[in-house]
Amino acid sequence: MIAAWLAIASSAVSAAEAVDLRTLLANEEFRRSWQQLMQAEERLPEWIINLDGQSFPMQALEADGKRYLFGKLCEPERCSGERLFVLVDWDKDQAHALYVRLPEAMPADRAPSRYATLRWLGEPDALLQQVLQEQLAQEADWY
Template sequence: MTIKTLLAALLLGGSAAALAADTDGQFRLNELLASDPAYQETWQELVEDESRLPEWVMNLSGIASPMQGLDDDGDKYLVGQLCEAHNCFNQRLYVAFSWDKEDAYALYVQLPDGLPTDKAPSQHATLRWLGEPDEATQQLLQEQLRSDPNWY
């Protein structure tokens, strides 16, 4: 590699990291589709082939925490969580948009209503993948789920 190529690679990597840092906390899933038509188009392509999804999932209209930029083996994603407004613990969605906004993947987590507090949510959850994520992206989204202190 020439010095110019190396310098360009370092600058590009640094700007991507700065961009990721700048996006942390600025976006929420329930606002993302209105913020950029590219996100809306990518999400609509994802859900159009899925059956029996609730309206809040189809429209990403629930309660959302701030999204974060994450790097997974060189692939960059904007990742966030959303839950159904009146049933946040039992109905959750974890979403990862590729940095170029071309792909979206999601993990839809459902727990039975009335689950006793002495039952581990992880043992009674139904997990549904949306968008056919590869193994690395599945792990990325599962890590988001496992980071919830009420998930055991």
């Protein structure tokens, strides 16, 4: 278990919140990392490949002494049904993601966590998987 999540510094958090995944694509290092990640994956929706879903402000995180940027994106037509959680190392040269899909006809009274399909992108290690799962668990509609 990760001992603690720490906000890096208020200026770093403010800077991270000024961007989202779509605007981060303007960064050459991140764009290269994202393209490498997508080349290694198959059968992904275009909104993930191009990061053109509904995007949310990024957060600066620290885990196990390393700094990361965390961002999320969702499918524009089904934001509650398809989400992407992305963890980027601070230098933006490596990205990992968790693609979460829920069945289309899932009843509202069912726990999404029991019916979701999780797909790891970029082969994150156990620590990074845990970081991404903890971010998913913080979603208001995830139980």
